[in-house]
Amino acid sequence: xxxxxxxxxxxxxxxxxxxxxxxxxxxxxxxxxxxxxxxxxxxxxxxxxxxxxxxxxxxxxxxxxxxxxxxxxxxxxxxxxxxxxxxxxxxxxxxxxxxxxxxxxxxxxxxxxxxxxx
Numbered sequence: 041x042x043x044x045x046x047x048x049x050x051x052x053x054x055x056x057x058x059x060x061x062x063x064x065x066x067x068x069x070x071x072x073x074x075x076x077x078x079x080x081x082x083x084x085x086x087x088x089x090x091x092x093x094x095x096x097x098x099x100x101x102x103x104x105x106x107x108x109x110x111x112x113x114x115x116x117x118x119x120x121x122x123x124x125x126x127x128x129x130x131x132x133x134x135x136x137x138x139x140x141x142x143x144x145x146x147x148x149x150x151x152x153x154x155x156x157x158x
Contacts, residue, residue, distance in 0.1 A: 049152030
């Protein structure tokens with residue numbers, strides 16, 4: 041099946057860290073810009089971070105700027121989201137979205153749950 045596969049979610053205490061991974065299954069990430077989105081219960085989906093196909097351009101939502109870092113390893117077909125200084129309001133399902141850099145479509149992963157709680 042052609043889709044990104046997320047992993048690395050879990051339960052963490054406030055102030056802790058997690059690293060999410062997004063691995064391309066059945067295709068290559070090389071021509072894709074990658075986005076991490078999240079959806080918290082009762083809230084709209086939020087674009088958290090994005091990285092260009094070459095890794096040269098990154099962008100972050102104001103809510104995570106300075107705490108989250110997005111990176112990619114094209115040789116390993118993997119994109120990471122390092123999440124530090126986690127807060128309860130970061131609790132959400134996190135989704136990886138691969139957006140083709142030539143506008144040929146997007147592919148969503150199934151998500152991984154992140155829960156920040158003491």
